[in-house]
Amino acid sequence: EAAVTQSPRNKVAVTGGKVTLSCNQTNNHNNMYWYRQDTGHGLRLIHYSYGAGSTEKGDIPDGYKASRPSQENFSLILELATPSQTSVYFCASGDRFSGNTLYFGEGSRLIVV
Amino acid sequence: GDSVTQTEGQVALSEEDFLTIHCNYSASGYPALFWYVQYPGEGPQFLFRASRDKEKGSSRGFEATYDKGTTSFHLRKASVQESDSAVYYCALGMSNYNVLYFGSGTKLTVEP
Numbered sequence: 001e002a003a004v005t006q007s008p009r010n011k012v013a014v015t016g017g018k019v020t021l022s023c024n025q026t027n028n029h030n031n032m033y034w035y036r037q038d039t040g041h042g043l044r045l046i047h048y049s050y051g052a053g054s055t056e057k058g059d060i061p062d063g064y065k066a067s068r069p070s071q072e073n074f075s076l077i078l079e080l081a082t083p084s085q086t087s088v089y090f091c092a093s094g095d096r097f098s099g100n101t102l103y104f105g106e107g108s109r110l111i112v113v
Numbered sequence: 114g115d116s117v118t119q120t121e122g123q124v125a126l127s128e129e130d131f132l133t134i135h136c137n138y139s140a141s142g143y144p145a146l147f148w149y150v151q152y153p154g155e156g157p158q159f160l161f162r163a164s165r166d167k168e169k170g171s172s173r174g175f176e177a178t179y180d181k182g183t184t185s186f187h188l189r190k191a192s193v194q195e196s197d198s199a200v201y202y203c204a205l206g207m208s209n210y211n212v213l214y215f216g217s218g219t220k221l222t223v224e225p
Contacts, residue, residue, distance in 0.1 A: 033213075035215075041217060042202060042215045042216055043157070043202065043215040043218075045212065045213075048211075048212060050211070058212070059214075090156050090157070092156075100145070100206055100211065100213065101159045101162070102149075102157075102159065102213060104156030104157050105156050106154070106156050107156055
């Protein structure tokens with residue numbers, strides 16, 4: 001069974017603070033993704049990675065950094081969190097061998113106060 | 114840029130009703146098209162995909178046909194059940210399908 005796990009599942013952060021969202025996949029997929037989900041906007045791509053050591057900008061990368069230290073792990077980093085980054089964040093993995101079927105984690109709900 | 118448009122933000126039906134959720138796309142090339150479903154408290158799940166014109170994708174009674182002429186991939190189901198209540202996302206993938214772009218989602222509520 002494909003598995004993508006995210007941590008933390010829930011987080012309250014203060015404005016200006018640093019937040020790290022972590023993602024681990026056991027699918028051995030090359031590609032990993034971070035999306036945010038907001039009402040009216042659906043799922044928007046923040047950053048993605050083709051493999052360990054690589055990160056690419058998605059559609060809305062401003063205010064976010066990403067890190068892919070290994071095949072299994074992909075982190076999303078908010079260096080200076082702002083209330084506009086309050087959202088639900090989803091990590092996913094996939095690759096062309098899976099027909100790019102994306103396997104999503106259960107989401108991380110972030111509230112920035 | 115490449116994008117997907119879902120016109121219905123919310124759809125409310127009764128059990129055994131016919132479902133249509135509209136999805137239109139805009140792409141510079143020849144994308145693959147996908148439908149994903151998200152149940153409350155979970156991440157989105159792959160439903161099915163189609164990769165070429167006139168190809169039909171289907172799963173769990175849902176189906177959609179890739180129509181290059183009208184740039185559409187509308188989701189249909191003949192008889193919905195309460196358990197189908199969820200958010201449905203249309204998505205497209207370009208190049209090696211390495212990146213998927215999602216629509217804004219359609220929340221389906223089915224009353225018993």
